[in-house]
Amino acid sequence: MAALNLTDDLRAEYKNLFDNCRINSNRIAVVDRIVTTAVANQLRYESVGNGLGIPWYFIAAVHNMESSQNFSQHLHNGDPLTARTVHVPPGRPATGAPPFTWEQSATDALTLEGLDGVTDWSLTGLLYRLEAYNGFGYRRRSLPTPYLWSFTNNYVKGKFVEDGKFDPDAVSDQAGAAAILRRMVDKGIITIDDTAEEEPVPDAAAIAALAADITFSNSERSDAAKKLQLALNRIPGISLKPDGIPGNKTSEAVKSVTGDFLRGDPRR
């Protein structure tokens, strides 16, 4: 699956959905409890987010989606901190030894997604990153993702009930991230800038520097390769799946920017 680029059309879609988002009346009390807990832990979210340039409320929303605000679980997927992750993405954090602190796990999860390099935390940038964190699988079915819109008028049914398994009749029991943010905005707890900030487009030298330590492979996965893919995706016309595998498409994208394939590519 190619990565989904944040186009003007997609920004308009997010803005329209958020502007017209209403929390279902029978779910407001649940959302309020989540918001109260998130605010109570704001400093802890900031202790991770400030160093990475990520707003605390983004981390708070992900924390609720991935581990029901439980600080003894990985931010990647809710697996226990007493071991590396088992579910997607497995084997995280790749370095260090368990048990991990929540801060260690959260930092790993956020950097793994390349979120430490993001500068666009506008409303639409925020919603895009939240959807990307979970995956764009709902779009293949033309459905609004419950990861954002559950408990609001924008969502009815359809849910991934296991990693990779979709059930068209299942209904999410979790408050969507956008529902939580909508409530925070409505209560005056946060304000989210509506103005989209263009992310800096990396130049050839920046891509060459990121590619310098990466060897072409169709099977070996690495965090460095994922960072390269995320950087390449900021360049107009390039759309890679950020899976961390520096294979044919990644190498071709590097060549289109720097003039040369990745080291080890037989086409070099």
Place this chain on the structure above:
Amino acid sequence: MWRRAALFFLLATCLVAQKAEPLRIEFARGKSSAVLRGHLRGHQEMEYSAAARENQTLTLNLSASPAGGLKLKVADAGGTEVAAKNSTSQRWAARLPKSGEYVITIIRTSDRPQTSTYKLTVTIQ
């Protein structure tokens, strides 16, 4: 009674979102085939993904218990369905038109209430 209440509390506090992405098929080093097993009920769908090169042949063999009630679909990264050269409900094969990621979906079409258990063998050569 308290056990039921404790279980309810445990379930209520352990809600986590499942990744909305296909499960990536990991081929053992040097192997061109992988065997995947699972189960589906209702009209559930299971998605897997694999990378392949242009002109490689993707072959899928599906067995299910109870027999039938499942179908296979393969699409490229852009969502365009790939037509099989020869296809039955148990077997799907095609030469791939381009290099890239492919999504293999098993769709349960049966209206019978019980769960379907499947075994899918994926071969890329």
